[in-house]
Amino acid sequence: MLADIAENAYAAGAYAGVGVILMIVSFAVLDLLTPGKLRSQLWTDRNRNAGILVGSNMLAVAVIVTAAIVASEGRLLEGLAYTAVYSAIGLVVMAVTFLVIDLLTPGNLGELLVHPESHPAVWVQGIAHIGVSIIVAASIL
Template identity: 50%
Template sequence: MQTLVTDLLVTLAYAVVGVLLMGIGYALVDMATPGRLNELIWVDRNRNAALLLASNLAGVGIIVVAAIAASEDDFMLGIIGTAAYGILGLVIMAAAFLLLDALTPGRLGQILVEPEPHPAVWVSAVVHLATGAIIAAAIS
Protein backbone atom coordinates (compact mmCIF):
# COMPACT_ATOMS: atom_id res chain seq x y z
CA MET A 1 0.00 0.00 0.00
CA GLN A 2 2.87 2.38 0.78
CA THR A 3 4.24 1.91 -2.76
CA LEU A 4 0.86 2.82 -4.22
CA VAL A 5 0.65 6.01 -2.13
CA THR A 6 4.23 6.94 -3.04
CA ASP A 7 3.56 6.32 -6.73
CA LEU A 8 0.40 8.40 -6.59
CA LEU A 9 2.26 11.30 -4.96
CA VAL A 10 5.06 11.11 -7.52
CA THR A 11 2.47 11.09 -10.31
CA LEU A 12 0.76 14.08 -8.76
CA ALA A 13 4.06 15.98 -8.55
CA TYR A 14 4.87 15.32 -12.21
CA ALA A 15 1.32 16.28 -13.21
CA VAL A 16 1.59 19.58 -11.33
CA VAL A 17 4.89 20.40 -13.06
CA GLY A 18 3.42 19.43 -16.44
CA VAL A 19 0.30 21.54 -15.94
CA LEU A 20 2.38 24.52 -14.76
CA LEU A 21 4.55 24.22 -17.87
CA MET A 22 1.46 24.10 -20.07
CA GLY A 23 0.19 27.19 -18.25
CA ILE A 24 3.43 28.98 -19.09
CA GLY A 25 3.05 27.80 -22.69
CA TYR A 26 -0.48 29.21 -22.75
CA ALA A 27 0.81 32.55 -21.45
CA LEU A 28 3.54 32.65 -24.12
CA VAL A 29 1.07 31.99 -26.93
CA ASP A 30 -1.25 34.60 -25.42
CA MET A 31 1.61 37.13 -25.51
CA ALA A 32 2.30 36.27 -29.17
CA THR A 33 -1.28 36.90 -30.24
CA PRO A 34 -2.97 40.27 -30.47
CA GLY A 35 -5.97 40.35 -28.16
CA ARG A 36 -6.86 37.82 -25.50
CA LEU A 37 -6.28 34.17 -26.39
CA ASN A 38 -9.21 32.93 -24.31
CA GLU A 39 -11.58 35.21 -26.21
CA LEU A 40 -10.07 34.30 -29.58
CA ILE A 41 -10.56 30.58 -28.97
CA TRP A 42 -13.61 30.23 -26.73
CA VAL A 43 -15.67 33.24 -27.84
CA ASP A 44 -14.57 33.92 -31.43
CA ARG A 45 -13.86 30.20 -32.14
CA ASN A 46 -10.68 31.18 -33.98
CA ARG A 47 -9.16 28.00 -35.42
CA ASN A 48 -5.79 29.62 -36.08
CA ALA A 49 -5.26 30.52 -32.43
CA ALA A 50 -6.61 27.15 -31.27
CA LEU A 51 -4.23 25.25 -33.56
CA LEU A 52 -1.19 27.20 -32.40
CA LEU A 53 -2.10 26.77 -28.73
CA ALA A 54 -2.85 23.05 -29.16
CA SER A 55 0.50 22.46 -30.87
CA ASN A 56 2.32 24.35 -28.12
CA LEU A 57 0.62 22.29 -25.40
CA ALA A 58 1.34 19.06 -27.28
CA GLY A 59 5.00 20.06 -27.70
CA VAL A 60 5.28 20.68 -23.96
CA GLY A 61 3.58 17.36 -23.27
CA ILE A 62 6.06 15.52 -25.49
CA ILE A 63 8.96 17.08 -23.58
CA VAL A 64 7.44 16.30 -20.17
CA VAL A 65 6.81 12.66 -21.10
CA ALA A 66 10.39 12.23 -22.32
CA ALA A 67 11.82 13.86 -19.20
CA ILE A 68 9.75 11.62 -16.92
CA ALA A 69 10.76 8.51 -18.88
CA ALA A 70 14.43 9.49 -18.65
CA SER A 71 14.30 10.07 -14.89
CA GLU A 72 15.16 6.41 -14.19
CA ASP A 73 13.17 6.30 -10.93
CA ASP A 74 15.17 9.16 -9.38
CA PHE A 75 12.33 11.44 -8.28
CA MET A 76 14.33 14.57 -7.42
CA LEU A 77 16.40 14.42 -10.58
CA GLY A 78 13.28 13.61 -12.58
CA ILE A 79 11.15 16.45 -11.27
CA ILE A 80 13.96 19.00 -11.61
CA GLY A 81 14.83 17.69 -15.07
CA THR A 82 11.19 17.80 -16.15
CA ALA A 83 10.87 21.43 -15.09
CA ALA A 84 14.21 22.40 -16.62
CA TYR A 85 13.64 20.64 -19.95
CA GLY A 86 10.11 22.03 -20.07
CA ILE A 87 11.31 25.60 -19.60
CA LEU A 88 14.09 25.05 -22.15
CA GLY A 89 11.52 23.69 -24.59
CA LEU A 90 9.26 26.69 -24.13
CA VAL A 91 12.17 29.08 -24.67
CA ILE A 92 13.21 27.23 -27.83
CA MET A 93 9.60 27.13 -29.09
CA ALA A 94 9.30 30.88 -28.55
CA ALA A 95 12.62 31.47 -30.33
CA ALA A 96 11.53 29.26 -33.23
CA PHE A 97 8.25 31.20 -33.47
CA LEU A 98 10.14 34.51 -33.55
CA LEU A 99 12.60 33.17 -36.15
CA LEU A 100 9.79 31.90 -38.36
CA ASP A 101 8.02 35.24 -37.95
CA ALA A 102 11.19 37.12 -38.97
CA LEU A 103 11.80 34.91 -42.03
CA THR A 104 8.29 34.96 -43.45
CA PRO A 105 6.11 37.74 -44.88
CA GLY A 106 3.54 39.33 -42.60
CA ARG A 107 3.30 38.97 -38.83
CA LEU A 108 2.39 35.54 -37.46
CA GLY A 109 0.68 37.09 -34.47
CA GLN A 110 -1.63 39.04 -36.77
CA ILE A 111 -2.29 36.00 -38.96
CA LEU A 112 -3.42 34.10 -35.86
CA VAL A 113 -6.33 36.44 -35.27
CA GLU A 114 -7.66 36.24 -38.81
CA PRO A 115 -11.09 34.56 -38.83
CA GLU A 116 -10.26 32.32 -41.80
CA PRO A 117 -7.83 29.41 -41.40
CA HIS A 118 -4.36 30.32 -42.63
CA PRO A 119 -1.72 27.82 -43.85
CA ALA A 120 1.05 29.70 -42.03
CA VAL A 121 -0.48 28.66 -38.72
CA TRP A 122 -0.06 24.99 -39.69
CA VAL A 123 3.62 25.64 -40.39
CA SER A 124 4.03 27.34 -37.03
CA ALA A 125 2.17 24.49 -35.31
CA VAL A 126 4.51 21.92 -36.84
CA VAL A 127 7.48 23.98 -35.63
CA HIS A 128 6.10 23.64 -32.06
CA LEU A 129 5.62 19.88 -32.41
CA ALA A 130 8.99 19.34 -34.07
CA THR A 131 10.74 21.39 -31.38
CA GLY A 132 9.11 19.29 -28.68
CA ALA A 133 10.14 16.09 -30.47
CA ILE A 134 13.73 17.27 -30.95
CA ILE A 135 14.09 18.10 -27.27
CA ALA A 136 12.44 14.82 -26.29
CA ALA A 137 14.90 12.90 -28.46
CA ALA A 138 17.82 14.79 -26.91
CA ILE A 139 16.59 13.86 -23.41
CA SER A 140 16.51 10.13 -24.01
Protein backbone atom coordinates (compact mmCIF):
# COMPACT_ATOMS: atom_id res chain seq x y z
CA MET A 1 0.00 0.00 0.00
CA LEU A 2 2.75 2.48 0.90
CA ALA A 3 4.62 1.53 -2.26
CA ASP A 4 1.49 2.28 -4.32
CA ILE A 5 1.08 5.64 -2.60
CA ALA A 6 4.72 6.52 -3.26
CA GLU A 7 4.47 5.43 -6.90
CA ASN A 8 1.23 7.37 -7.40
CA ALA A 9 2.68 10.44 -5.68
CA TYR A 10 5.71 10.28 -7.98
CA ALA A 11 3.45 10.02 -11.03
CA ALA A 12 1.26 12.89 -9.82
CA GLY A 13 4.35 15.05 -9.32
CA ALA A 14 5.69 14.16 -12.77
CA TYR A 15 2.39 14.92 -14.50
CA ALA A 16 1.94 18.13 -12.50
CA GLY A 17 5.46 19.26 -13.38
CA VAL A 18 4.97 18.56 -17.08
CA GLY A 19 1.52 20.18 -16.98
CA VAL A 20 2.86 23.36 -15.39
CA ILE A 21 5.69 23.53 -17.93
CA LEU A 22 3.17 23.15 -20.74
CA MET A 23 0.99 25.90 -19.25
CA ILE A 24 4.05 28.17 -19.16
CA VAL A 25 4.76 27.35 -22.81
CA SER A 26 1.11 28.02 -23.61
CA PHE A 27 1.36 31.43 -21.94
CA ALA A 28 4.53 32.21 -23.92
CA VAL A 29 2.81 31.29 -27.20
CA LEU A 30 -0.12 33.59 -26.38
CA ASP A 31 2.31 36.34 -25.44
CA LEU A 32 3.89 36.04 -28.90
CA LEU A 33 0.50 36.20 -30.61
CA THR A 34 -0.68 39.31 -28.79
CA PRO A 35 0.73 42.84 -28.77
CA GLY A 36 2.54 44.13 -25.71
CA LYS A 37 3.39 42.18 -22.59
CA LEU A 38 0.69 39.72 -21.59
CA ARG A 39 1.92 39.69 -17.98
CA SER A 40 1.32 43.43 -17.74
CA GLN A 41 -2.10 43.08 -19.32
CA LEU A 42 -3.08 40.56 -16.66
CA TRP A 43 -1.46 41.71 -13.46
CA THR A 44 -0.89 45.43 -13.92
CA ASP A 45 -3.76 46.47 -16.17
CA ARG A 46 -6.14 43.78 -14.89
CA ASN A 47 -7.38 43.26 -18.43
CA ARG A 48 -10.39 40.97 -18.40
CA ASN A 49 -9.99 40.05 -22.08
CA ALA A 50 -6.45 38.83 -21.45
CA GLY A 51 -7.65 36.89 -18.40
CA ILE A 52 -10.37 35.12 -20.36
CA LEU A 53 -7.99 34.07 -23.11
CA VAL A 54 -5.17 32.99 -20.78
CA GLY A 55 -7.58 31.14 -18.49
CA SER A 56 -9.18 29.27 -21.37
CA ASN A 57 -5.75 28.35 -22.70
CA MET A 58 -4.67 26.99 -19.31
CA LEU A 59 -7.87 24.95 -19.11
CA ALA A 60 -7.25 23.65 -22.63
CA VAL A 61 -3.77 22.42 -21.68
CA ALA A 62 -5.18 20.79 -18.54
CA VAL A 63 -7.77 18.90 -20.62
CA ILE A 64 -5.05 17.47 -22.87
CA VAL A 65 -2.84 16.53 -19.90
CA THR A 66 -5.79 14.83 -18.19
CA ALA A 67 -6.59 12.80 -21.31
CA ALA A 68 -2.96 11.74 -21.58
CA ILE A 69 -3.01 10.55 -17.97
CA VAL A 70 -6.17 8.52 -18.55
CA ALA A 71 -4.87 7.06 -21.82
CA SER A 72 -1.59 5.96 -20.26
CA GLU A 73 -3.43 3.47 -18.01
CA GLY A 74 -0.76 3.65 -15.33
CA ARG A 75 2.25 3.56 -17.66
CA LEU A 76 4.05 6.71 -16.53
CA LEU A 77 6.63 7.09 -19.29
CA GLU A 78 4.02 6.47 -21.98
CA GLY A 79 1.69 8.97 -20.31
CA LEU A 80 4.40 11.63 -20.11
CA ALA A 81 5.23 11.04 -23.78
CA TYR A 82 1.52 11.35 -24.67
CA THR A 83 1.35 14.52 -22.63
CA ALA A 84 4.33 16.13 -24.37
CA VAL A 85 3.42 15.11 -27.92
CA TYR A 86 -0.30 15.78 -27.78
CA SER A 87 0.10 19.02 -25.86
CA ALA A 88 2.57 20.26 -28.48
CA ILE A 89 0.02 19.38 -31.17
CA GLY A 90 -2.70 21.16 -29.19
CA LEU A 91 -0.57 24.30 -28.70
CA VAL A 92 0.25 24.48 -32.41
CA VAL A 93 -3.38 24.00 -33.41
CA MET A 94 -4.53 26.59 -30.84
CA ALA A 95 -2.01 29.10 -32.23
CA VAL A 96 -3.15 28.38 -35.79
CA THR A 97 -6.78 28.73 -34.69
CA PHE A 98 -5.94 32.12 -33.18
CA LEU A 99 -4.36 33.25 -36.46
CA VAL A 100 -7.20 31.87 -38.61
CA ILE A 101 -9.90 33.54 -36.52
CA ASP A 102 -7.87 36.75 -36.63
CA LEU A 103 -7.63 36.54 -40.43
CA LEU A 104 -11.30 35.71 -40.99
CA THR A 105 -12.77 38.39 -38.75
CA PRO A 106 -12.67 42.18 -38.94
CA GLY A 107 -10.15 44.00 -36.81
CA ASN A 108 -7.11 42.65 -35.04
CA LEU A 109 -7.77 39.97 -32.43
CA GLY A 110 -4.54 40.79 -30.61
CA GLU A 111 -5.58 44.44 -30.33
CA LEU A 112 -9.00 43.42 -28.99
CA LEU A 113 -7.26 41.38 -26.34
CA VAL A 114 -5.38 44.34 -24.96
CA HIS A 115 -8.36 46.68 -25.17
CA PRO A 116 -9.72 47.46 -21.69
CA GLU A 117 -13.35 47.02 -22.77
CA SER A 118 -14.74 43.47 -22.86
CA HIS A 119 -15.17 42.02 -26.34
CA PRO A 120 -17.10 38.88 -27.36
CA ALA A 121 -14.36 37.89 -29.83
CA VAL A 122 -12.15 37.00 -26.89
CA TRP A 123 -14.79 34.56 -25.63
CA VAL A 124 -15.02 33.02 -29.10
CA GLN A 125 -11.26 32.56 -29.21
CA GLY A 126 -11.17 31.12 -25.69
CA ILE A 127 -13.89 28.60 -26.48
CA ALA A 128 -12.08 27.69 -29.71
CA HIS A 129 -8.99 26.83 -27.64
CA ILE A 130 -11.03 24.64 -25.32
CA GLY A 131 -12.70 23.01 -28.33
CA VAL A 132 -9.32 22.23 -29.87
CA SER A 133 -8.18 20.68 -26.60
CA ILE A 134 -11.27 18.47 -26.43
CA ILE A 135 -10.64 17.25 -29.98
CA VAL A 136 -6.98 16.52 -29.18
CA ALA A 137 -7.99 14.81 -25.91
CA ALA A 138 -10.52 12.62 -27.73
CA SER A 139 -7.86 11.56 -30.20
CA ILE A 140 -5.75 10.29 -27.31
CA LEU A 141 -8.56 8.31 -25.76
